[in-house]
Amino acid sequence: MGIAERKKRHKEELRSSILEAAWQLVVQEGWQALSIRKIAEAIEYSVPVIYDHFANKEAILLELTKQGFQKLNTALIKAQEGTVSTESQIEAMAYAYWRFAFDNKAYYQVMYGLGIPSCETVNQISELSTFSELILQPVKKLIAIGKNPETDPFLKLHTFWSMLHGLVSINMMGGDQDKEELNQLVLQDFISGFISSMKV
Amino acid sequence: MGIAERKKRHKEELRSSILEAAWQLVVQEGWQALSIRKIAEAIEYSVPVIYDHFANKEAILLELTKQGFQKLNTALIKAQEGTVSTESQIEAMAYAYWRFAFDNKAYYQVMYGLGIPSCETVNQISELSTFSELILQPVKKLIAIGKNPETDPFLKLHTFWSMLHGLVSINMMGGDQDKEELNQLVLQDFISGFISSMKV
């Protein structure tokens, strides 16, 4: 009964080739230029075949979004494991977040940059991101060290994530390369400010 | 020669009726559902007439963006004029920024939410926003009061704006109304943290 397996394997290959082609197109031309027909041409199949694997175009984007969050999560974990002290962990993770965004602009834009679409994508972002879980422990420790033990760690976390996203998205605009130095300063300023704000 | 004037007036009326119709459609159905044909139908003219007033669809969105920044600017100025102390000025402006975003979600999304398009829209945002100029003076004063006079006001400003945008855009996602309380806390946490970070 190897026939069914071969078919299944082929189907999975086709599915991932769709994602691969879609991703390549997104990187090359931006996610606004992505079209089903271009994907079909790239994988050398007709258009309806794509709809055998994905319900619609949005489902493809959503899958790429998931891939992006997976990459981000591993980067964050790696950053956390690289250091020991609580402060340096937060710092490393913020930096890793920043680096991921700028090293994978296309991913970050698919993950967040689609604006506020009517789809379910956005609602899934908070579920996809393990950023909160990862950074919760360090934040709690920092608060414990600080002078105000009543500080809400979830609130701090939420603020941290929001502000970090703001820094990334604002600095991703324009695209002037000569702002690279400024950007580094902005990030450092933010991190040190945030850490000290929890100790107070 | 009142004929030419009448024509000119009519042309301007048509132009603003296009913008008005476009805006109404954006509010009702979101900016992704905006189409030239819908605008044409709304103003009861044929499609090509629109192209006599705007080069393309993007130009219409850009005009709405400008309107949005104008509204935001006046809100910020009003907030600044309402208070005297430096700290409360910054606080009031941040709050006004926040309120504008959530009271005019459609505007804010047109202004920032289009992701990172290939167009020139984004590059014009920094020029359109007078947020930087308005908040520069209060920031400078705060730094002067603080213990570290070498702090770069422009850097602080940039950070402030970025983080504020991050707070808004993250909290604008999801759209759960029961998060309203949390959102207020997040904003207050951010403002107090930022102000104290400059005094240090």
Place this chain on the structure above:
DNA sequence: TTATTTTACCTAACAGTGTTAGCAAAATTA
């Protein structure tokens, strides 16, 4: 092996999008 059914895949279409070429009618000027 033959008949039947299932699977795989494609062509062609529908309804929508931004944009523009070319033409008819109305308004203005000479």
Place this chain on the structure above:
DNA sequence: TAATTTTGCTAACACTGTTAGGTAAAATAA
């Protein structure tokens, strides 16, 4: 009144996402 400019329209082009319906090949059943 005749010529000219302005005004606005129809119709088309080249796209977009999505799907209905059909065909030929492959797998299964008789």
